[in-house]
Amino acid sequence: YPSNPQMGEGSMLERANCRAKGGAPGFKVAILGAAGGIGQPLAMLMKMNPLVSVLHLYDVVNAPGVTADISHMDTGAVVRGFLGQSQLEGALTGMDLVIIPAGIPRKPGMTRDDLFKINAGIVRTLCEGIAKCCPNAIVNLISNPVNSTVPIAAEVFKKAGTYDPKKLLGVTSLDVVRANTFVAEVLGLDPREVEVPVVGGHAGVTILPLLSQVKPPCSFTQEETEYLTKRIQDGGTEVVEAKKGAGSATLSMAYAAVKFADACLKGLRGDAGVVACVFVASQVTELPFFASKVRLGRTGAEEVYQLGPLNEYERIGLEKAKKELAESIQKGISFIRN
Ligand code: NAI
Numbered sequence: 001y002p003s004n005p006q007m008g009e010g011s012m013l014e015r016a017n018c019r020a021k022g023g024a025p026g027f028k029v030a031i032l033g034a035a036g037g038i039g040q041p042l043a044m045l046m047k048m049n050p051l052v053s054v055l056h057l058y059d060v061v062n063a064p065g066v067t068a069d070i071s072h073m074d075t076g077a078v079v080r081g082f083l084g085q086s087q088l089e090g091a092l093t094g095m096d097l098v099i100i101p102a103g104i105p106r107k108p109g110m111t112r113d114d115l116f117k118i119n120a121g122i123v124r125t126l127c128e129g130i131a132k133c134c135p136n137a138i139v140n141l142i143s144n145p146v147n148s149t150v151p152i153a154a155e156v157f158k159k160a161g162t163y164d165p166k167k168l169l170g171v172t173s174l175d176v177v178r179a180n181t182f183v184a185e186v187l188g189l190d191p192r193e194v195e196v197p198v199v200g201g202h203a204g205v206t207i208l209p210l211l212s213q214v215k216p217p218c219s220f221t222q223e224e225t226e227y228l229t230k231r232i233q234d235g236g237t238e239v240v241e242a243k244k245g246a247g248s249a250t251l252s253m254a255y256a257a258v259k260f261a262d263a264c265l266k267g268l269r270g271d272a273g274v275v276a277c278v279f280v281a282s283q284v285t286e287l288p289f290f291a292s293k294v295r296l297g298r299t300g301a302e303e304v305y306q307l308g309p310l311n312e313y314e315r316i317g318l319e320k321a322k323k324e325l326a327e328s329i330q331k332g333i334s335f336i337r338n
Contacts, residue, residue, distance in 0.1 A: 026051070026052065026076075027051055027054075027096040027097060027265050027268060028052075028053065028054040028056070028096050028097075029046055029052050029055055029056070029077075029097045029098075029099065029261070030055075030056040030058060030091050030092055030095045030098045030099070030137075031043055031046065031055070031057055032058045032059075032091070032098065032126050033058075033059055033100060033101040033102025033103065034057035034063060034066055034067075035057075035059035035063055035065070035066045036059065036101060036250075037105065037248075037250035038142060038249075038253045038254050039059065039066070039102075040066055040254075041250065041251055041254035042099065042253075042254040042257050043055065043057050043066060043070050043079075044070055044073070044254075045254055045255070045258040046077070046261065047070050047073050047075050047077050048073070048075050049077070049265070050075075050076060051265040051266070052076070052265070053076065053077060054080070054094075055070075055077045055078070055079045055080075056079075056080050056081075056082060056090075056095065057070065057079060057081045058081075058082040058083075058087065058091035058092075059082075059102070060083070060084055060085070061083075063081040063082055064081050064083060067079055067080065067081025088126070088133075089129065089133050092129050092132075092134045092137075093134060095133075095134040095137045096134075096137055096138065096265075097264055097265065097268070098130055098134065098139050099140040099257060099261055100126055100139065100140065100141050100142055101142040101143065101253070101257065102123075102143055103115065103122045103143035104118050105144070105240075105247045105248040105250075106236070106247075106248045107240065108240055108241050108244065108245060110240075111203070112144040112146075112202070112203045112204075112236075113148070113203070113328065113331075115145060116145055116148055116335075119143050119144060119149060120149065122143065123141070123143050123152050123153060123156075124156055124335075124336065127153045127156040127157065128160070131156060131157055131159075131160035132160070135160070135162035136164075137167070138167045138169065138264050138268070139167060139168050139169060140169055140171050140257065140260060140264065141169065141170050141171060142171045142257055144202070144203075145202075145203055145328060146172065146203070146279055147170075147201040147202060147203055147279070147289075147324075147329060148329065148332035150168060150279055150289055150332070151288070151289060151330075151333045152333075152335055152336055154281065154289075154333075155332070155333055155337060156336060159336070164300065166280075166281075166300035166301045166302060167299070167301075168280070169260075169264070169278045169279070169280055169301060170202065170278065170280065170289070171256070171260055171279075172198065172201070172278055173256040173259055173260040173277070173278070174235075174236075174249060174252060174253050174257075175198040175207050175277075176197075176276075176277050177255065177256040177259065178231075178232055178235040178252070179196035179228075179232045180195065180196050182231050182232060182235075183211070183228060186228060193216065194216075195214065195215040196209055196211065196213075196214050196232075197292075197308075198210070198291070199277065199291050199293075199307055200291055200317075200318070200322075201279060201324075201328065203324070203328070204233055204234075204324070205233060205317070205321055205324055206321045206324050207321075208314065208317045208318060209228065209229055209232045209233075210308070210310065210314055211314075212309070212310065212311045212314060222313075236249060239252070260276055260278065263276045263296050264296055267295075267296030267297045267298065268297075268298055270298055273295070274295065274297070275293055275295050275296070276296060277293050278291060278294055278301065279291040280292075280294055280301050280304060282304050284304060284305075285322060286322075287325055287326055288329060289325075289329055290325070292304060292306075292307060293305040
């Protein structure tokens with residue numbers, strides 16, 4: 001589905017490639033699940049990103065419609081749509097970055113783990129495609145439960161012989177975005193001035209905000225610490241309940257996904273000092289995967305930072321987080337191995 005059928009795909013891609021070569025940095029980005037609640041606003045925001053020269057929108061439904069719509073935006077990226085499994089190869093070939101928000105979201109009363117059965121299979125299929133068509137691409141995995149889908153993706157890539165731990169990134173930026181917002185509210189600051197590291201994983205108690213390391217330096221009462229930690233951990237549920245069965249966070253998630261994808265692209269471009277929190281293969285704890293601050297570079301997550309000094313409250317939180325995370329990681333690994 002070229003965005004302009006009259007013009008033909010060849011010339012459009014040539015144009016996009018030219019732009020990429022002509023000094024202006026241009027990366028090729030695919031969104032898998034692009035017609036969904038997250039996928040659509042994410043596609044719109046990526047079409048606005050000047051670092052993107054080609055944007056591939058893949059879904060099993062409605063990809064042509066979303067593509068036609070987005071393609072009318074007068075920004076640089078050339079948009080192409082891909083519908084259904086038979087077009088997955090075309091969607092993935094040549095991509096630098098693949099963002100995956102495909103899969104079902106939560107309804108009230110569900111945990112992220114309740115999504116495992118359906119989303120695990122979707123992630124497996126999509127990652128098999130990535131291993132085949134763009135094994136060097138950076139992968140931003142949004143589909144829940146992230147604590148299990150990242151290990152699933154790693155196992156798929158290992159099986160295919162293409163696994164590069166630096167390039168498989170579980171998106172936890174929404175936890176950071178929420179933490180910045182809620183902490184700014186308590187401190188009476190502009191959220192843009194606040195930086196909260198959030199480590200661990202992306203579900204309930206595995207989401208561990210490090211309030212002792214907030215920038216600008218500040219302190220919280222015990223009551224504030226407990227309120228903020230709980231609100232950050234339950235941020236997703238807050239949205240699921242407010243939407244009353246119509247899904248989970250989509251708009252704030254698209255914003256957070258673009259913030260992270262943009263950091264990945266800046267890293268790919270070679271910018272210095274690009275740092276973000278993400279769920280990644282890690283030696284920071286005894287677990288094989290853990291979210292913490294990483295430095296993003298030309299080859300992905302090039303450096304995984306240690307957690308830094310934790311206070312007593314955070315040390316207790318860390319133990320709880322690790323216990324649940326270990327189970328979720330194992331569940332993902334077993335899904336592929338057994
Ligand atoms: P949605 O149901 O609105 O959209 C999902 C899209 O995926 C649909 O368009 C659907 O057709 C598509 N899809 C299903 N199977 C597919 C396949 N095999 N290949 C390609 N596309 C496929 O759901 P929404 O709200 O966009 O959420 C998507 C996922 O993101 C969910 O798993 C949700 O739990 C997760 N999520 C993750 C967050 C995070 O912080 N990492 C935050 C919020 C949601």
